[in-house]
Amino acid sequence: MKPAPFRYERPETLDRALAALAAEPGAKVLAGGQSLIPLMSMRLSSVPLLIDINGLSDLAHITVDETGVRFGAIVRHSDLLEHGGAREVQPLIAAALAHVAHPTIRNRGTTVGSIVHADASGEMPMILCLTGGSLTVASTQGRREIAATDLFIGPLETSLEAEEIAVEAFMPALAAGSGIAYDEIARRHGDYALCGVGAVVTLDEQGRVTHARTGYVSVSETPVIVDVTECFDEGQVDERSLTAAGELALGQLDPETDIHGTSDYRAQLARSLTARVLRTAHEDARARGAQKVSA
Amino acid sequence: MSMTDPISEETHPVRLRVNGISYDIDIPPRRLLSDALRHDIGLTGTHVGCEHGVCGACTILVDGKPTRACLMFAIGAQDVEITTVEGLTRQDGTLAPVQQAFKDCHGLQCGFCTPGFLTTIAAGISDNPDPDQEQAREMIAGNLCRCTGYQNIVASVLRAAELQREEDAS
Ligand SMILES: Cc1cc2nc3c(=O)[nH]c(=O)nc-3n(C[C@H](O)[C@H](O)[C@H](O)COP(=O)(O)OP(=O)(O)OC[C@H]3O[C@@H](n4cnc5c(N)ncnc54)[C@H](O)[C@@H]3O)c2cc1C
Ligand code: FES
Ligand code: FES
Numbered sequence: 001m002k003p004a005p006f007r008y009e010r011p012e013t014l015d016r017a018l019a020a021l022a023a024e025p026g027a028k029v030l031a032g033g034q035s036l037i038p039l040m041s042m043r044l045s046s047v048p049l050l051i052d053i054n055g056l057s058d059l060a061h062i063t064v065d066e067t068g069v070r071f072g073a074i075v076r077h078s079d080l081l082e083h084g085g086a087r088e089v090q091p092l093i094a095a096a097l098a099h100v101a102h103p104t105i106r107n108r109g110t111t112v113g114s115i116v117h118a119d120a121s122g123e124m125p126m127i128l129c130l131t132g133g134s135l136t137v138a139s140t141q142g143r144r145e146i147a148a149t150d151l152f153i154g155p156l157e158t159s160l161e162a163e164e165i166a167v168e169a170f171m172p173a174l175a176a177g178s179g180i181a182y183d184e185i186a187r188r189h190g191d192y193a194l195c196g197v198g199a200v201v202t203l204d205e206q207g208r209v210t211h212a213r214t215g216y217v218s219v220s221e222t223p224v225i226v227d228v229t230e231c232f233d234e235g236q237v238d239e240r241s242l243t244a245a246g247e248l249a250l251g252q253l254d255p256e257t258d259i260h261g262t263s264d265y266r267a268q269l270a271r272s273l274t275a276r277v278l279r280t281a282h283e284d285a286r287a288r289g290a291q292k293v294s295a
Numbered sequence: 296m297s298m299t300d301p302i303s304e305e306t307h308p309v310r311l312r313v314n315g316i317s318y319d320i321d322i323p324p325r326r327l328l329s330d331a332l333r334h335d336i337g338l339t340g341t342h343v344g345c346e347h348g349v350c351g352a353c354t355i356l357v358d359g360k361p362t363r364a365c366l367m368f369a370i371g372a373q374d375v376e377i378t379t380v381e382g383l384t385r386q387d388g389t390l391a392p393v394q395q396a397f398k399d400c401h402g403l404q405c406g407f408c409t410p411g412f413l414t415t416i417a418a419g420i421s422d423n424p425d426p427d428q429e430q431a432r433e434m435i436a437g438n439l440c441r442c443t444g445y446q447n448i449v450a451s452v453l454r455a456a457e458l459q460r461e462e463d464a465s
Contacts, residue, residue, distance in 0.1 A: 001346040001347075002325065002327070002330075002346075003325040003327075004325070005304050005323060005324075005325055006324055006325060007305075007324065008307075008324035008368070008370055008371075010370075010371065030368075030371070033366050033367060033368070033371075034348060034363075034366055037327075037347075037348075037365075037366045037367070037368070038346075038347035038348055038366065040325075041327070041346050041347055041365070042347060050324065050368075052368075052371050054371060055374075078360075101437075102351075102436055102437025103361065103434075103437065104351065104354055104361040104362060104363060104415065104437045105348060105363070105366075105437065107357070107360040107361060107362050108357075108362050108363070108366065108367070188436070189433075189436055190436050190437055
């Protein structure tokens with residue numbers, strides 16, 4: 001249970017980190033280490049050179065404006081979770097982060113790191129997709145922005161190149177008239193979810209559903225987003241529309257059997273959580289609308 | 296000298312700040328912080344159970360926040376203040392409120408998990424000086440204990456908070 005030997009660098013600037021990464025094939029970035037260090041200790045991962053980015057203080061920012069929330073690569077889950085401005089502009093972030101591991105892990109693990117780690121059981125890759133967010137990555141060649149939809153290509157696999165460092169993630173603001181919810185079933189609070197579902201529901205002035213989307217954790221190899229708007233063709237949230245939404249979503253999911261649960265069980269979780277979060281997101285949208293009117 | 300030969304492994308001078316004292320040690324980059332504390336510095340209060348972040352036995356405070364010592368490399372911990380369970384005890388040797396509470400409420404049996412609980416709860420009651428049952432449970436949800444059944448640990452959280460409040464009031 002000890003990592004294999006490696007060399008270590010802790011650059012003070014992004015340029016130096018990028019140069020070090022470009023110079024050494026197989027080198028890896030160390031952020032919070034809450035996924036990478038266990039993998040190294042279990043000898044599931046071995047690296048010639050570890051580039052610790054925790055000294056890059058330029059990447060410790062959380063910036064919030066009306067367009068959304070931007071956060072740098074060394075922002076810890078706990079800092080983002082506690083950020084009042086971020087919570088206001090895009091409440092899905094805090095709703096899901098509260099389910100990411102235990103507070104002790106959140107004190108060290110980074111949200112950008114969990115996005116790049118691309119674990120299909122991780123909450124934040126799905127939230128990046130559900131909010132329509134993006135990731136900014138840098139290399140010695142320059143910067144580029146990757147839309148969430150182009151980022152996750154397989155289990156623990158993203159479209160980042162080996163010599164790229166993710167510097168910042170962006171999650172757009174919640175649209176006017178919308179509400180959100182996130183819920184999951186885990187064996188113990190703080191464990192990885194057996195199934196997790198997020199929802200965004202948008203209402204028009206009359207309170208009719210104009211748009212509804214759900215996002216899924218732990219039931220496919222990559223995060224899955226399903227547009228369930230068509231199930232609310234009469235604008236109502238009722239048993240009929242919620243059941244239809246669950247069935248529509250299941251058609252796009254691929255729950256697998258593993259030691260934690262059978263595929264049937266996971267399908268049932270996805271079905272009932274879909275109805276639950278859509279209902280809660282609908283209530284949330286109404287409550288936010290009412291708040292706006294009274295303000 | 297091959298990379299896999301542990302004897303030839305390159306070491307680095309590392310300075311750690313632990314319980315207010317600076318320690319200079321010479322270690323390879325792969326030294327986990329938990330091992331540096333126990334083997335290089337000799338502070339064996341920090342226990343090591345799973346070594347992959349799940350059990351919580353190795354929990355220490357990094358700049359006051361509970362953190363897994365088995366999920367940090369010692370070489371990357373040079374710019375932080377570390378507090379281990381040894382650092383909770385007062386200068387005069389008397390027990391901190393959380394330690395006293397575990398004694399009062401029988402919050403431990405074998406004691407293997409206890410250091411991780413003590414550090415976690417010390418930080419927890421400083422964030423939330425008056426937790427209810429539910430918050431006390433949430434506070435320790437990331438730590439495993441194979442002996443007590445947790446009831447007495449939850450009682451210890453509440454008692455620790457009470458002792459701390461009394462101390463702060465006087
Ligand atoms: C007990 C336990 C329970 C957990 N439970 C959950 C959970 O319920 N849900 C959940 O989502 N997560 C969970 N986690 C994982 C946690 O959220 C990690 O913080 C996260 O997965 C990785 O973030 P990190 O900063 O620790 O990354 P690291 O471990 O440092 O890195 C992970 C990977 O991403 C790469 N990487 C990291 N940052 C960058 C970057 N900026 N640019 C390029 N590559 C980068 C690394 O090279 C590595 O391959 C748990 C962890 C533990 C130990
Ligand atoms: S030894 Fe660190 S969490 Fe178990
Ligand atoms: S007292 Fe024995 S593991 Fe907790």
